[in-house]
Amino acid sequence: EIYTLSLHDALPISLPDVSGVRLAPADSAWLTVDFVELPTRPSVPEHLMSILGPAIELNAQDRPVIGLPDDPTEEEFELAEEAEAWTTTSWEPWALAHRDARAAKDLYRDLFEQRERLAANRDSLELVWGFGRLQHEARPGERIDHPLLTIPVEIENDESTRQLSVRPAGAVEVESLFLADVEIDDRGGFNAIRRAVADDESAIDLWDQVQTRELLRRLARAIDHEGGLAGEVDIRPGVALADES
Numbered sequence: 001e002i003y004t005l006s007l008h009d010a011l012p013i014s015l016p017d018v019s020g021v022r023l024a025p026a027d028s029a030w031l032t033v034d035f036v037e038l039p040t041r042p043s044v045p046e047h048l049m050s051i052l053g054p055a056i057e058l059n060a061q062d063r064p065v066i067g068l069p070d071d072p073t074e075e076e077f078e079l080a081e082e083a084e085a086w087t088t089t090s091w092e093p094w095a096l097a098h099r100d101a102r103a104a105k106d107l108y109r110d111l112f113e114q115r116e117r118l119a120a121n122r123d124s125l126e127l128v129w130g131f132g133r134l135q136h137e138a139r140p141g142e143r144i145d146h147p148l149l150t151i152p153v154e155i156e157n158d159e160s161t162r163q164l165s166v167r168p169a170g171a172v173e174v175e176s177l178f179l180a181d182v183e184i185d186d187r188g189g190f191n192a193i194r195r196a197v198a199d200d201e202s203a204i205d206l207w208d209q210v211q212t213r214e215l216l217r218r219l220a221r222a223i224d225h226e227g228g229l230a231g232e233v234d235i236r237p238g239v240a241l242a243d244e245s
Helices: 046-052 074-120 187-199 209-223
Strands: 021-023 031-033 125-139 142-157 164-168 239-243
Touching: 021 074, 031 074, 046 074, 074 125, 074 142, 074 164, 125 209, 142 209, 187 209
Parallel strands: none
Antiparallel strands: 021 031, 031 164, 125 142, 125 239, 142 164
């Protein structure tokens, strides 16, 4: 998931598992998103338009409804069967390809907008990739939803291919500013972990499930002695624009 963060809230955006979107932690670019085109609508055979309508009215969300009168003629029944076959062999593959392409285009747009926003506000914004989503009720009615670990990243735009690439551009940091006014059980222990991570940039590989889970478990316990991990650690992308002001 991707989050656009303020200090204490998050807006999730889905990372689709579709062609044109590639997550590759071992590469220099952790995430690449291609500029994809939407597939062309399939042509509706003219003799089926009375049932299916013109191609311009097709959309990828609603499967064409093929109805029959109460007492269909043999010709009407045959046309309906042919329309159903066309829907299965032509509309369904197009609709699936269209939905995948739309998902990739939506992610591309979201990243491109964040890139433009960052370019216009370099002095006050930093682009970060977040790991380990802390959800904690600091006070009654005040809920924290914020990553505990972040690493600065940049979004590059290849002018020839128009591909967007998200690349790490700094060291891992244990986030602490959003906890500055929050009472936590072991602030000394939390700060000791934060300093240890800052002093040895190679000490943690955030894409290593075992290492990341152990680090997050220690941080959660420092914040709340009864804190822990809710299931497996989710290390999918958490790119966000964070306020530096």
